[in-house]
Structure formats: structure tokens, C-alpha cells
Amino acid sequence: MNKKTKKMATIVDVAKLSGVSVGTVSNVLNGTAKVSHTTKQKVEEAIEALNFRPNDMARSLRFTKSNLIGFLAPDINEFYNSVAKHFVEYAYQSGYTVFYSGCGYSQERERDLIDLLLQKRAEVIVLIGGNFDDEYLCDMYNNGAKLLLLDRHIDNSGIPSVEFDNASTVRSLVGMLKKSGHKKIGFMSETICMTNLEDRYRGYVRGIADIRQELKDQFIYISDELQLNKKANAYAAMKRLLSTRSLDELPDVFVVTSDYVAVGMMDAINEFGLRVPEDIGVTGFDNSVICEYLRPPLTTIEQDVKKMGEIAWNIAADMIDDNLKSNERILLPQKIVIRNSTKIKN
């Protein structure tokens, strides 16, 4: 039994059925002008009878206003979801609809979606994380597109952004690790393809300087294999490290730029019969749900996703009203969550 597409009633149908003009129907719909009680009733009955709902495309066209916000992430994952969730909440309360989509880490897809959003006349496009095509973005921006960057920025582009203060946080993390008994502090990250990773690395470098140590190449492990499938690839990478080097050639703690990379590393460390944190400590990034359930629980960096969502919306709202005071660049603090995957200060 097929379900046939029935064309929805239009305002004209409603007008005909209730015997008034379309203008009047529109008026009762939007309360834009006084309508006599009896007329109003007739119209409402007709609307009910025809199950009429105003066509949003026609309305938006008429208003030249889409009420649409785009929210693009490289992927649908825990961190991006939480930010999106809060952002959407605020937007919803202000009567905006958010189109939230991942891009599957494909630059082509990203451009496709931005284009789609531009065609849909999205009023702001929010881009969180990822390695979008900077040049394309600047082009769009200079052509009048309203862009907002989250968890990344583009130097000298004028595009507003909301970020976490990765550099400062990692810098203090290094100091904290030193204080709690770690001697040789390493760094493990996927390829530095985003500004947040740049900042984390910069923070590491500063932190090492703070504690008067030399930056040692062999303590720094950066690889693009960690970009996708973080856990499995980190596991493999760590196994490789452990089998080619002796313990004292290795750091006794790693600052790691992702919780899931940390998880993979811990798996490998355990498999070699070594202990976390006594032999090698590990930290993560994001404070994902798993962190507290790992054995040992993972020391990590918590980011206030709700705050980010809220501030992002405030800026977006200002952009919509052409009310953005300046080319905002906002830095949000992070929080170091100390658990047992690193030595505890004694």
C-alpha cells in the first residue's frame, strides 16, 4: 500500500475555503492586522480542516531571511557534539534553526557544505576545529560571508574566533608534571594541522623552557597516522616505540593531545608489562567520558564546552545583527584534571 505524496494546502486554498482573501488569511496567521472575530474563526476552521502549515520556503523567500545557522565539524564526535548541543540550545531559544553536520574529514565535503549553506543563505556559518581550507574561508569571508571559527583561528583574517587557551594550559601541565615527580616529559600528537594543536605544542615548548630543560627531538612524537582511528594507531605507534627503545631512552611521561591516543598508548604500555604511571605516565585531552573509567583513570584537560557554545552563540547573534564590536578573538581557560595516569605530587 503506497503512501501517496499529497500536495500540502496553500494559503490560497485556505482563503478559498473560508471565503476571504489571502491577505486576510495571512493577517490571522501572523496577527499583523486586526481581523474581525467571525472572520478569524472561519479562517482558523479552514486551516484546521486543510491541515495547513505556511510554506517556510516561501516565507523565507519573501523575507529574504533564512533563520538558519550552519554548524560544521570535521566529524561527529563527543567533543564537537557537546559544543554543538549547547550552541543549538541557545539558537533554538532565539528562534534559529541550526544545520549541524560533520564533514568526514574531507576538505571537498567541507567546501560542499559551506556552499550549500551559502545557497541556503545561512545567516552565520560556524566552523569548529578541523583543517578547513584557509584560503577558501578568507575568500568567502571577504565576500561578505559571516563566519565564526571555534577551537581554531586564522591569523590576520579578521574572522572572529572562540578558542581554548591551549598554550597556557599545556605550559602549566608540563610544570605540574615536573613538580609531581616526572623527569623526562615527552609530547605525542597527531600532525600539527590545526591551530589548537599548534598552541598545544607551543605550550609544551614553553613549559620545557620553564623547567630549564632542553627540547629533545627523541621525546617528541608527531605523526599523521594518529589522525584517524586514534586509538588503534596510537597503540601500534607506542608498541613500536617500546620495542625499539629501552625505557631510559623514553620519556617517563607523555603529554598527549587526545584522550583516545592516550588510551591506545596505555594499552600498549600494559601489554609490555609496564605500569602507568610508575614507568610511563600519560595525559590526554578533552576529558571524554572514558577518562574516569580507564585503569588508571586518565589525567586530562577539561574544556568547558557549554561556555564555548554559549559564547559562540552570543557572537553569532551579534553577527546576525551586524553588531559585532570588533574582530573578536576569545580565549577560554581550560582545567587540568589530575587522575592516576600521572604521578601525584607527594
Next chain:
Amino acid sequence: MNKKTKKMATIVDVAKLSGVSVGTVSNVLNGTAKVSHTTKQKVEEAIEALNFRPNDMARSLRFTKSNLIGFLAPDINEFYNSVAKHFVEYAYQSGYTVFYSGCGYSQERERDLIDLLLQKRAEVIVLIGGNFDDEYLCDMYNNGAKLLLLDRHIDNSGIPSVEFDNASTVRSLVGMLKKSGHKKIGFMSETICMTNLEDRYRGYVRGIADIRQELKDQFIYISDELQLNKKANAYAAMKRLLSTRSLDELPDVFVVTSDYVAVGMMDAINEFGLRVPEDIGVTGFDNSVICEYLRPPLTTIEQDVKKMGEIAWNIAADMIDDNLKSNERILLPQKIVIRNSTKIKN
């Protein structure tokens, strides 16, 4: 420095700038008719110069086709996200845009969003899980709205659905638990407010019958406090159970309808100095990422979210084409993932 909203160029602007008619511009845009090489070039230059992008609202209006699919979930969480992600992937490949949103567990919000989607003339509205207002849904459906239910169904409504075979799976889970040495099998769930929970409960009842046991009220714990904040509330509930009853008045294993409820329970059990699974075993539902990292790792039910996304899209596509053969109701198998939170058969 404010960024002013600049009105985007229209097809008329392009036509003017390139000195041709709008019809011609449209033709080069869509390749709908032959356009001479020189004209085409002129038009393309103008498009480039004006950074023109066709207005999607106007197009959709003209076509009376939105290319939009709604995908509504009660909340943005791991399970719903994964299904949505795969669904979106397929939809994208077919040129459809998916509006994915959570409803914050509010029925009012659900209706609001369905209404919005109807106004946007979404071609299909997919509803996953949750306790949507059945009557409202049936009304909409009978008025011609194209609805697709995921992970739930409505009896005799004719609304197509894709579900997991919860009843069968839980039934065999009970059998398996018995075989591996558990004697007293309990059931813990949030209030049975969705058909998937009903089915899980039904499976439990059948499973108990299979192993020739009586259904015991005191082994069945169903409470609406487990609906939100699952982990924390399950922890509290389990603590209450453990402090008011002796071990032999309690089941020696619980079939639990959610991973996070199981997590909370395990926390409480540990706090009482009891062991999982020796004293009390626990199972979960969904195979969330945390499951394998819990100590002990959690026995749970894995659901093939990719398959569900794929089938859902196929049905949605058929609905769009008025091609749905019958009032489909599809049942997908689940997989029991045995880990150490339950005794292992010896």
C-alpha cells in the same frame, strides 16, 4: 569594525552584468539548454565577479521540493549520533540535506520541531527512540506526513519502522547467563516508556520462562529516576538496594537496559566491597565506548548502527519516491558481547 550584511547578488544582477536575459543565466547555471560558448563565458565571469550563488529558497519554492530530511532524536548521545551519522552519509550521497536535532526529552520541543520540519516541507521525518506523542504522530501521518520510526514503533499505525530485535536478544541473554552459572537473574530498567524497553522486558520474561523459573517481583527494578542522569541515579538506586537487602535476597546478575545504568550500578557494588561478577553480575545495552574500559569490562548488547542508518535511508528514499512497498516493519538482529562483568561459561 562592523561587518555589514551585504545583500547577495541575484540572478537578475548576473543577467544585467553579463548583458543577457535571466533565462539564459539560468540555463548556464543548470545546463538546461544550449548556450553559445561566448555567452556562457560572459555569464560565468559575471557569476564569479558577483560571487553569485543561486538562492536555495527560491529554487526549492519553484520546484516545490525541499530536499530536506528531518532526523529527530530525544537527545544527542552516542547511540543516536552513530545512527544519524550513517544515515546522513547516505542521504548526502543522494543529494539530500539532513536536519538533525535532539529534543532535550521534551514532548513540547518534539512537536515544535516536527512542526518546523513540516513547515520546511521536509520530505521525510525520521524519529528515533524517545517517547514522542503517539497520537500526534498518527494524526500527522494520516494527514499525509511521511514519518519513519527508528528503534520504536506504533502498533497498527501503519507508520514504517526499523527496530532491533530486543525481545529475542534479551531472551537469549537470559539463557546465556543461566548457562554460565548465574542462578538468580534480575532486571533493571528505566520506566518502560518506549517500545524498545517493552521488548526488552518481554524478552526477559520469556527468557525466565525458558529456564523454568518464576518471575519474581523483587528481582525486577524499574524506575523513572533512571531516565535522566542514568549513571548517578543508578548508583544511588543500587546503593539503596544493597543497604536494604542482604546478598541472597538480591539477584546474582542483572540484565540492565543501558550501559550507563550498568556503570552506576557497578560503582555502587564496588563501593560495598562486593565483586563484579562473582557477587553480582551486570550487563548493559549499546556497547558504548566505555564498555571495554570498565573494570571489569561490561557484557553488553551491540546494535549495528550502520545497518540501521543504511536501511533507514533506503526506506526514506522509497518514501520520497512514493515507492514504499508496504507498511514496512523491519527487525534487525543484535549481538551479545560477552565480557567479564558476567560469569563466563566454564
Next chain:
DNA sequence: AATGTGAAATGAAAGGTTTCAAAAATGATC
């Protein structure tokens, strides 16, 4: 030079709304 042909370009209508100036209806007043 007139005719015929096929290719290219045009322009008005349609899609569903809202707006607003103008028209119509109502009611009060003399």
C-alpha cells in the same frame, strides 16, 4: 534577394508567502 532551417536567446508565468495602499463595509451622527 528571398526563403528556409536550426541554433540561441528571450520574457512572462508560476511557485507560496507578506505587505500596504486602496477599497469596501460598518456604524454613528445629524
Next chain:
DNA sequence: GATCATTTTTGAAACCTTTCATTTCACATT
């Protein structure tokens, strides 16, 4: 019942596309 003031209602224009029946153009044939 004519006039004026007020309240309701109307209907066409506008928003930006696409479509398609016509028109125009360029060129070849007689």
C-alpha cells in the same frame, strides 16, 4: 438617508528562481 469616521478586507506587487513557448539570429540554399 446622507455624511463622515473607523474598522475590515482586498488584491496586486515583490521576493528569486526555473520553464517553455516564442522570438530572434546566423547562415545555407535556391
